[in-house]
Amino acid sequence: MNTEEERQAGLAMEGDEDLAGPPTKQELDLNQFLPYRLNSLADRISQALAELYEERYQLNIAQWRILAWLSHCDELTAKKICAYTYMDKARVSRAIQGLEERGLISRTPAPEDQRQQDLHLTAAGRKLLTKLIPEAQAWEAELVATLTAGEYRDLLNVMRKLERQLERIGDKG
Amino acid sequence: MNTEEERQAGLAMEGDEDLAGPPTKQELDLNQFLPYRLNSLADRISQALAELYEERYQLNIAQWRILAWLSHCDELTAKKICAYTYMDKARVSRAIQGLEERGLISRTPAPEDQRQQDLHLTAAGRKLLTKLIPEAQAWEAELVATLTAGEYRDLLNVMRKLERQLERIGDKG
DNA sequence: GCTAGTTAATTTCCTGTGCAACTAATTTTA
DNA sequence: TAAAATTAGTTGCACAGGAAATTAACTAGC
Numbered sequence: 001m002n003t004e005e006e007r008q009a010g011l012a013m014e015g016d017e018d019l020a021g022p023p024t025k026q027e028l029d030l031n032q033f034l035p036y037r038l039n040s041l042a043d044r045i046s047q048a049l050a051e052l053y054e055e056r057y058q059l060n061i062a063q064w065r066i067l068a069w070l071s072h073c074d075e076l077t078a079k080k081i082c083a084y085t086y087m088d089k090a091r092v093s094r095a096i097q098g099l100e101e102r103g104l105i106s107r108t109p110a111p112e113d114q115r116q117q118d119l120h121l122t123a124a125g126r127k128l129l130t131k132l133i134p135e136a137q138a139w140e141a142e143l144v145a146t147l148t149a150g151e152y153r154d155l156l157n158v159m160r161k162l163e164r165q166l167e168r169i170g171d172k173g
Numbered sequence: 174m175n176t177e178e179e180r181q182a183g184l185a186m187e188g189d190e191d192l193a194g195p196p197t198k199q200e201l202d203l204n205q206f207l208p209y210r211l212n213s214l215a216d217r218i219s220q221a222l223a224e225l226y227e228e229r230y231q232l233n234i235a236q237w238r239i240l241a242w243l244s245h246c247d248e249l250t251a252k253k254i255c256a257y258t259y260m261d262k263a264r265v266s267r268a269i270q271g272l273e274e275r276g277l278i279s280r281t282p283a284p285e286d287q288r289q290q291d292l293h294l295t296a297a298g299r300k301l302l303t304k305l306i307p308e309a310q311a312w313e314a315e316l317v318a319t320l321t322a323g324e325y326r327d328l329l330n331v332m333r334k335l336e337r338q339l340e341r342i343g344d345k346g
Numbered sequence: 347g348c349t350a351g352t353t354a355a356t357t358t359c360c361t362g363t364g365c366a367a368c369t370a371a372t373t374t375t376a
Numbered sequence: 377t378a379a380a381a382t383t384a385g386t387t388g389c390a391c392a393g394g395a396a397a398t399t400a401a402c403t404a405g406c
Contacts, residue, residue, distance in 0.1 A: 027244035028306045030258075034313055034328075035218045036238065040259060041332050042215030044339055045208045060392085065209065071200035079354060085203075086213060091393055093356055115354045115401045133201045139342075140207055146338050151331050155207075158320060158328050159214050165319050166217055169312075233362080252384060261364055266386060288371045288384040350405085357398070367388080374381070 049139060057132055058102075062087055062095035064132075070105065070121045071129050077116045104128060222312060230305055231275075235260060235268035237305075243278065243294050244302050250289045277301060 030036045046061065053059040059067070065085050070076055078096060082089045096119065099105045104125035110116040121129070144152055203209045219234065226232040232240070238258050243249055251269060255262045269292065272278045277298035283289040294302070317325055 027302065028241045028309070029245055030238065030241050032329075033241070033309070034317060034325075035215075035222050035309075036241070037329065037332060038211070039215040039219040041336055041339075042208075042212040044259060045335070046212040048339065048342075049208050062393090065203065068201045068203045068206070068209070072202055077354080086217060088394055089355070090357080090395085093354095094393085097356090113354080113402070117355080129200065136201070136206070136208075142342050143335065143338055144207060146334050147331060151327070151334075152207075154324070154327060155331050156205075156210070158324050159210055161319050161324075162218070162316065163214055165316055166214075166221065169221075169315050235362090250384080262385070263365080263387080264363055266384095267363085270386090286372070286384080290385080348406090351403085353400100353402075355399085355401100357396105359394105359396085361392105361394085363390105363392085365389090365391105367386105369386075370384085372381105372383075375379090376377100 045143065049136065052135060052139060053132070056135075057128060059132075060095065060098075062091050063099055066092070066095055066099060066119075067104065067121070067125060067129055068133075070119060070125070071133065074120070076119045077110065078119070079116070081119075099125070218316065222309065225308060225312060226305070229308075230301060232305075233268070233271075235264050236272055239265070239268055239272060239292075240277065240294070240298060240302055241306075243292060243298070244306065247293070249292045250283065251292070252289070254292075272298070 050061050053061065053064045057064075065087070066076075066081055069081060069084060073080075078089065078092050081087070081092050081096075085092075096105070096107065100107055102124075103122055106120050106122050107117040108120075110118050147155070223234055223237075226234065226237045230237075238260070239249075239254055242254060242257060246253075251262065251265050254260070254265050254269075258265075269278065269280065273280055275297075276295055279293050279295050280290040281293075283291050320328070
């Protein structure tokens with residue numbers, strides 16, 4: 001009946017008696033476990049936002065990221081995109097393919113190295129972004145509307161710290 | 174040659190001249206765009222940690238989450254796991270299947286409703302967790318080692334706020 | 347200038363997962 | 377209490393994406 005409320009049971013108060021609060025015994029509480037919490041939140045945000053790209057612009061996340069990077073880097077190669085976004089190169093390759101087929105980006109072999117391809121937004125791509133970017137920003141603004149400016153800034157700072165630390169430990173090493 | 178450094182180019186200083194700093198033009202800066210930053214960070218954390226489950230315990234993320242929830246809820250059903258973790262029920266179903274085949278959990282039809290199955294850790298499952306959980310916690314501890322207690326607390330608080338807001342706006346609605 | 351090794355990008359193969367359809371058990375309603 | 381609707385969990389199908397093999401272009405060593 002009330003799937004919405006049930007979905008919240010894990011984090012919110014006990015609502016539906018059938019799904020009474022989980023915190024019970026001992027051992028690992030995933031709700032206190034940062035990797036889980038962070039991933040769960042990020043997934044939900046990403047998926048919610050992905051609907052915006054997908055339904056309204058037929059873009060998947062990889063494609064959207066590439067467009068966004070191109071919107072402020074002007075010229076890129078697949079390799080750079082991999083480096084900046086941490087996406088797999090196969091994923092990037094396929095996303096680029098799709099974007100080119102739709103005429104949103106152009107790719108021309110780099111003069112100095114024929115293996116590389118210089119990627120640029122086309123007029124169509126730029127036009128699409130002038131519509132999409134404000135929508136994405138509006139969505140983000142709504143998401144962070146309850147945060148103070150300080151909280152927002154601190155959040156980004158802490159995330160930067162975590163990124164650094166991630167490079168120090170593990171993360172493919 | 175230096176893939177490590179190149180991977181960092183997006184966020185850190187310009188290092189390899191070939192991959193000089195991206196911030197250039199105008200439009201959307203993904204590094205200031207919370208959904209992207211959050212997802213990127215969470216993915217990297219999740220993937221790094223997933224190697225720990227996968228390589229050493231042959232557990233995928235879904236399976237690990239289920240074990241972890243069982244470690245402190247003692248008895249669960251697939252539905253509850255879906256509600257708590259936001260994972261698709263098919264994914265949960267398959268993960269449960271794998272866990273049962275390996276003898277890490279048991280499932281018995283619930284007496285009061287034969288459609289449901291009560292899930293429990295087996296002795297083997299509990300044993301595995303007594304090894305895995307400390308490792309996961311140690312990994313997390315290392316990850317957050319550079320955060321102060323306050324930063325850590327604030328981070329979780331802000332994340333809770335975002336979760337709330339996410340339920341308010343979009344997120345499947 | 348030729349061979350061996352690298353590197354950028356693509357493609358192949360395969361696994362995991364989301365969606366939707368389905369099965370089986372339960373509840374509702376009439 | 378029989379038929380309709382709902383619900384827990386499973387399965388078929390299709391597709392996204394990661395690992396590794398492949399191709400094409402480049403560089404280094406001789």
